[in-house]
Amino acid sequence: YEMTSSLVGSEMCIRDRMKKRLIFTLLLAAFIVACFAQKPYKVMFYNLENFFDTINDPEVLDDEFTPEGPKQWNSAKYNRKLGNTERVLFDLAAADKVYPAVIGVSEVENRSVLEDIVAAPKLAPADYRIVHYDSPEARGVDVAFLYRPEVFKLEGSYPVKTVVPSLPNFKTRDILTMWGRIDDEPFFFMVAHWPSRLGGKDASEFKRIAVGEQMRRIADSVLKADPATRIVAMGDFNDDPTDPSMAEGLGARTRMKELEPGDFYNPFGDMLRAGIGTLAYGDAWNLFDNIVVSGNMVSGDDGMQLRKAPGSKYYGNIFRRHYMVQREGQYKGYPLRTYVGNNFQGGYSDHFPVYIYFAK
Numbered sequence: 001y002e003m004t005s006s007l008v009g010s011e012m013c014i015r016d017r018m019k020k021r022l023i024f025t026l027l028l029a030a031f032i033v034a035c036f037a038q039k040p041y042k043v044m045f046y047n048l049e050n051f052f053d054t055i056n057d058p059e060v061l062d063d064e065f066t067p068e069g070p071k072q073w074n075s076a077k078y079n080r081k082l083g084n085t086e087r088v089l090f091d092l093a094a095a096d097k098v099y100p101a102v103i104g105v106s107e108v109e110n111r112s113v114l115e116d117i118v119a120a121p122k123l124a125p126a127d128y129r130i131v132h133y134d135s136p137e138a139r140g141v142d143v144a145f146l147y148r149p150e151v152f153k154l155e156g157s158y159p160v161k162t163v164v165p166s167l168p169n170f171k172t173r174d175i176l177t178m179w180g181r182i183d184d185e186p187f188f189f190m191v192a193h194w195p196s197r198l199g200g201k202d203a204s205e206f207k208r209i210a211v212g213e214q215m216r217r218i219a220d221s222v223l224k225a226d227p228a229t230r231i232v233a234m235g236d237f238n239d240d241p242t243d244p245s246m247a248e249g250l251g252a253r254t255r256m257k258e259l260e261p262g263d264f265y266n267p268f269g270d271m272l273r274a275g276i277g278t279l280a281y282g283d284a285w286n287l288f289d290n291i292v293v294s295g296n297m298v299s300g301d302d303g304m305q306l307r308k309a310p311g312s313k314y315y316g317n318i319f320r321r322h323y324m325v326q327r328e329g330q331y332k333g334y335p336l337r338t339y340v341g342n343n344f345q346g347g348y349s350d351h352f353p354v355y356i357y358f359a360k
Helices: 002-037 075-094 111-118 201-225 244-249 269-273
Strands: 041-051 102-108 129-132 142-147 152-160 175-182 185-193 230-236 279-281 284-286 289-294 305-307 354-359
Touching: 041 075, 041 230, 041 289, 075 111, 102 111, 102 185, 102 230, 111 129, 111 142, 129 152, 129 175, 142 152, 142 175, 142 185, 175 201, 185 201, 201 230, 201 244, 230 354, 289 354
Parallel strands: 041 102, 185 230
Antiparallel strands: 041 354, 102 142, 129 142, 152 175, 175 185, 230 289, 279 284, 305 354
């Protein structure tokens, strides 16, 4: 009897331990799922505002940004701007303790500048890699990508020459493309800096419409080859989300309920309607900096889907901190830029950066 009681007691103890272990395992699994499966990825775009090196390149019109030029652009000013850029990119990462998986940038002169950015002490832990090609833009400023190889598995990249059919000799920044995988899902990224409004918005609009149509053709060809590919198109489009170049040329809708099969979605339309922008001109805000996604990122399938930032009612996000804002003078409230004319302001950029989240 004593032996039987002992065996029964031991068996009950074993069962209790197994039960507790099972409960612990289930709780641990739930915790891991909560931390990793639902953890969103972050993608951002930032117009760096004329980030030149200090060396005169005889093949481009960069004389303005040299020590001998009218802006007296020197190493001290360069290092100031480098530190400012590091601060913005790191603070955006520190806000939720996640470095962006992909960063698109514009108005950067060359790979040397990009190498200085990714080597900055607060950004070095992210181990960013660079995708950059020299474009035919007259001043030598380009677009580029920074990406984290542990998150985005690069498979290829290509600079697509921008084409405006009615202006066969027109030269501007390339449409930079790269493709690969995030969490084993196919992604195709584009970053561009569309033609400016030089000569007036209406007179120059046809150029931006042409580039929007070109980017849409690229995206459609990718989706035709593999409909599961997630398309992310970003850049300084020199137009607002509701302008024809965006709404008709690129075909990006600004309201989810209006999306039809094949449409693209621009999550920054709601912010524009609320009077929020990324740059200011004439005491009015514009939202030229956009990140547009293909419809399969808002369709509700099992793949990567656009997400709102915690506590935000918008799917698009603008990163703005007090130190990035002009505090006084004629441009009070505007982004604190590097130069106003030839007067060095020591600021960050004339644009605020934008970013989005997505997750399974």
